Amino acid sequence: MAAQLLTIEVTRLDAGRARLRLSGELDFDTAPQLVAAAAELRRDGHQELLFDLSAVSLCDSSGLSALLTARHGGPGAVRLAGVGPQLRQLLDRTGLTELLAVEHAIDGAARRAG
Template sequence: MPESEDRPSATVGSPGLTIGTAADGDRTRVSVAGELGLEVGEELRGALRAALAHTDEGLDLDLSGVSFCDCSGLNVLLAVREQALAEGKSVTLDRISSVVERLLSLTGTLPLFLPAAGMNGTEQELGVEVVQLRRAMQTRPTIDLARGVLMASFGLSPQDAWEVLVAVSQRTNTKLYRLADGLVEAVRGDPLPEPLRREVAAAVARLAAAGTAEAD
C-alpha cells in the first residue's frame, strides 16, 4: 500500500543504531538495525512509542538488521507490546535476525510477537497475553543480576557475560531465567548444580580462547 501523506517515512538513530519508520496503510513498518543494549533502550522505546502513536492498527517490526540484543532491548519490545494491547493495536515481527530469534526463543516470548497473537482473540485470551507479557518483563532484573555476577566473577564485559548466559542456556537446555536464578542464588550461598557450573566455566574458557585467537 502507498504511504499516507501525513505519515512520511523517517530514519533516526544514534551511532550504532538506525531506526526507520514508514507508513503502510493503517499500520507502520519500523526497521531497526544495530545493537540493542542498555545504552540505546530509551532511544528505541521513544521511537517505537512515537510510531505507535501515529498508527491506527499497530507496528510491524523488521529486526533483521539487529546484530546484538539482550534483555534490556527485549524489555522495550515487551513494554511497547503491552501498550499496544491497551490501545487496541498490535506489535508483530515481520523479519528478525538469528540473534533476536535466539533471545525470544530462550525467553519464551516469540509467540507474543507473531501475527497470530494480534487483537483477534477473546477478552480472556488477551488477558492471558497481558499476564505473559508482564511475567516476561519481570524476569529481566534477575537476568541482569546474573550477568553482573558473571562480570564480577570472570572479569567479563556486559556483552560477553550475556553471550555466556545464552550459550549455557542453550547447551544445557535450561530456560534463561532459571539459569539466572541459579547464578544469583549461588552468590547467596546456594551452590550452582555441578553440570551448570562446568558449563559456565567452559563457556568462559571458549570466550577467552576466541578472544586470544582474534588477537593473534
Template sequence: MVEVRGELDMATAPQLREGLQQLVDAGDRQVVLDMAGVGFIDSSALGALVVTFKSLRDVGGRLRLAAVRPAVRGVLRITSVDRVIDIYDSVQAAEADLRSVDGAAGG
C-alpha cells in the same frame, strides 16, 4: 514497517522504546519491525519490545517482528518473548499476515 539496525542493548533501548511509542501515539496500530539488521538484543531492548507490544495490544493493535536473525531469535525463544510477539521469516510474510487480518476485519 520500521527497520531496526545494530545492537539493541541498554544504550539503544531507550531510543527504541521512544521511537516505537511515538508510532503508537501517532495512531499506528499494526507495527512490523524489520529486524534483519539486528545482531544482538539484551534484556533492556526485550523490555522495550514487550512495552510496545502491550501498548499496541491495549489499543487493539499488534506488533510483529520480521526477518529476525538466528541469534536474536534464540534470545526471543529462551525468554519466551516469541510466545507473545509474532515472529515472521520476512517482512513480506508479516505484511501479508497484516493484510489478511485487515481483510478479515473488513478494512
C-alpha cells in the same frame, strides 16, 4: 571500541500500521530510542507495528524489554521480522516468540505489511 548506534527507519503504512527497520545494536544504551519511536507511532494512531530486525547485530535483555514495552504500549499487534538465529533462540527460551508474533521471513512479512 565504540558501541554501534541504533538507526530506526520508520515507514507509515495505511490503516494504522507502521514498519520500523532497525539497524545496529538494540541494548541498554539504545532501547530507549526504540521505546520513544514506538510510543510516538502509537500516539499518532498506529496500532500495528512491524519491526524489521534483519540488520540488528545485537539484542540484549534491554532490547527485549523495549520490544515488550512497544507491545504493551497500545491495542494493536507487534510483529517481528528478520529475526536472526541468536535472537530467535532468545525469544524461544523466554517464551516471547508467540507474544511478539515472530515472522519466519522478512519477505513474507513485508508483503503483508505493505
